Amino acid sequence: MKRKTEIDKLEREEHLEREEWIELLTGWDEEDRAYAGERAREISHRYFGNRIYVRGLIEFTSYCRNDCYYCGLRRSNTKACRYRLPEAEILSCCEAGYGLGFRTFVLQGGEDSGYTEDRMIALIRRIKALWPDCALTLSVGEWEEEAYRQFYEAGADRYLLRHETADSVHYEVLHPSDMSLAHRIDCLQKLKAIGYQTGCGFMVGAPGQTGGTLAKDMSFIEELHPHMAGIGPFIPHRDTPFGKNQRGSYKLTLFLLSLLRIMEKNILLPATTALGTICDRGREEGVLAGANVIMPNLSPVAVREKYAIYENKLCTGEEAAEHMDRLQNSMRNIGYEITFERGDWKERQREKGKERTRQWNINMISCRR
Ligand code: SAH
DSSP, X not given: OOOHHHHHHHHHHSOOOHHHHHHHHHSOOHHHHHHHXXXXXXXXXXXXXXXXXXXXXXXXXXXXXXXXXXXXXXXXXXXXXXXXXXXXXXXXHHHHHHHHTOOEEEEEEOOOTTSOHHXXXXXXXHHHHHOXXXXXXXXXXXXXXXXXXXXXXXXXXXXXXXXXXXXXXXXXXXXXXXXXXXXXXXXXXXXXXXXXXXXXXXXXXXTTOOHHHHXXXXXXXXXXXXXXXXXXXXXXXXXXXXXXXXOOOHHHHHHHHHHHHHHSTTOBOBOOHHHHHHOTTHHHHHHHTTOOEEOOBOSOXXXXXXXXXXXXXXXXXXGBXXXXXXXXXXXXXXXXXXXXXXXXXXXXXXXXXXXXXXHHHHHHHHHHO
C-alpha cells in the first residue's frame, strides 16, 4: 500500500492539497483501492445503513443543440436516431414507475429546443400534481437562471449537471468553443442557490484527462459540496470525434467512487449505467466501492436504444426498471437492500478538520452543562 497517508488524511480532514491529490491519483495500487473501498463502505454504512436508493430514469428527448465531442447525441451526429417523447408518454412512464414503487423520477435529455421553457414548466407541474409524493430530478443541461427558478417553482426538486472537468483548458478539449467551464460552473452555483439538491460529476478517462485535471475535479467537488455526484467511465461512440479513443478505466472509476465517499461522506453517489456497461458486475462493485444510488431505466422500451450517448449502453436486465426483482437480488447478494424511499439529501455537520471537530465537541459539552 503506497497512499494510506493520503487516504487517511482525506477521511479525517475532507481535504487534500493539490500535490497530495496528484500523488494519490497517479501513485495508487490495488491495496490502496481495496483500503479506500473498505473505508468508503464503512462510511456508507454509518450514514445510510445498507440502503440503496433507486431513481427511475426517463430519457425523454435525444435531440440536442450542443456538439460535445464525446457524446453520441451531439448535433453533428447525423446518424443519431432522434426522438422526443410527447408529454402523455412521459406521464405514462411515471405512472408505470410509480406502480413499480419508484418515488423519484429523473427527466434527462439533450438540450432540445423542442422542449421550451413553457413546455418544461407545464410538464413539471403536471408530474408534481399527479405524484406529489415523488421527487423530480431534472438533467437537461444549461438554461438561464430564470428558467431554473421557474422549474424549481413548478416543483422540480433536484438537478444533475455534470461539470465534466474542472480544468478550463481540458473543458475546451471536450467541448466546442460556444461552451465554457465558467458558464457550466455558474449554472451549478445558481442551481444550488435556488435551492435544488444539486449534482455535478465527470467522466473517468475522458480524452485529455490527467492526474492534474482529476485533482481539480476532486477539489472542485470539495468546494461546491454538491448533494450528489455522477461519475462513470468514458465510453467511446464511433460517430463522434473521440470514436477511436480508449474507454475509461474500470478500476480507477471504482477508486474515485471510494474517494468521493470518503471526502463527501453523505453524498448521494450513483453506481452509473456506464459502470454497469463496461463490466457485468459494475453496479455491485460500484456499491461495494461506496455508491448508494442506482438509476434504472424507465424510458419506453421502444426508444431506449436510441438514447445512445455512448455505444452499447445497457438498458436491459437489471438496468431496466421492470426488472427490479433482479436488481433487488443482486443487491441482496452483496448485503444491500433496495429502498423506494425518496432519499433526500440530509444536512450534516461537516467534519472539516480537527479544529472544527474540537470546537464542535467543546460546544456540545457546554450545551450539556
Ligand atoms: N444534456 C444533459 C444530459 C447529458 S447526458 C447535460 O448536458 O447535462 C449525461 C452525462 O452522460 C453527461 O453529463 C456526460 O458526462 C455523460 N456522457 C456523455 N457522453 C458519454 C460517453 N461517451 N461516455 C460516458 N459518459 C458520457
